[in-house]
Amino acid sequence: MNAEGLIEVVLPGKVEPEGLEIRHGAVPAAGPGQVVIRMEATGVSFAEQQMRRGRYYDQPAFPFVPGYDVVGTVLATGEGVDPDLVGTRVAALLKVGGWASHVRVDAADVVEVPDGVGAAQAETLVVNGITAWQMLHRKARVRAGQTVLVHGANGGVGSVLVQLARAAGAKVIGTASARHHDALRERGVTPVDYRDEDIAARVRELAPGGVDAVFDHVGGRGLVxxxxxxxxxGTLVSYGSASTRDNEGSKQWPVLELLGRVWLWNALPNRRRAYFFNVWAGRALARNRFRARLRADLTQVFTALQRGDVTARIAAQLPLGRAAEALRLAESGTVVGKVVLTP
Structure with missing residues (x-):
């Protein structure tokens, strides 16, 4: 196995995309309870864009290998792991470490990818699909006939959210720039231009009685x-602070501010609820429950893909050695879908 050689992309510090480094080494061995995955697809998400600026609120210390998720084939299993897993295509949520030719993870953290689903297809729906599914069904509990507002409806999470919400029978209002409106209409979404329109006024026209759920990744003043x-x-689900991506100062403060607002709103006597969604919540205290929920939810997302309720939107596929170009492309705002890295 070690003859293959390990290739990984390293984020050495706060750098431009071109400052990413390529490192070579030995393929890791699978320890007890672990598997080694030969990477077939990993993605460029908003998290990596924040991490290279040092703005992701709980990122590790530099240097490290980024990569929030990975899809690939099990190459080796460690002690206590079913050896029949070798050769199985799996997906895993990592937070960091996915931008590598080989990734070592706990076997309990992998989810089997269904037959007929390609690696790049599956990759677009790991972190984005888990996030969208859990916010929609575990937090907001959206039901048929309700109306929801999705900010960034053309984005990585947003595009999955609107499709899952439509599949659940909800009416969807989505904010996006005008060039994405035709694509949103084709998916049954009522678009609102976040650049040229008064979003709040337009949404009130479309939903005079208010909306049943809002999914907000922007944060900042617009959260009010x-x-x-x-x-x-109704339910507000805040899951990011994109408006502060390029800010200086504390990377924790935007999240603490969001948490403070959520706590205050929930303390008020009203019939509305607010959540700050973190896909990793509960992992430290109830690891087995977290894993079971993640496995069940990602399986639901893959099933939705197979049914045609969700489509895999691949913006571009580039080899791992061109990670800088892939990151630059993802940050450009000119593409629709997920930028995927391959071996």
């Missing part, structure tokens, strides 16, 4: 508008 747009009984 998101809260105010809720109907009685």
């Amino acid at each position: 508008d998101s809260w105010r747009l809720l109907a009685p009984g």
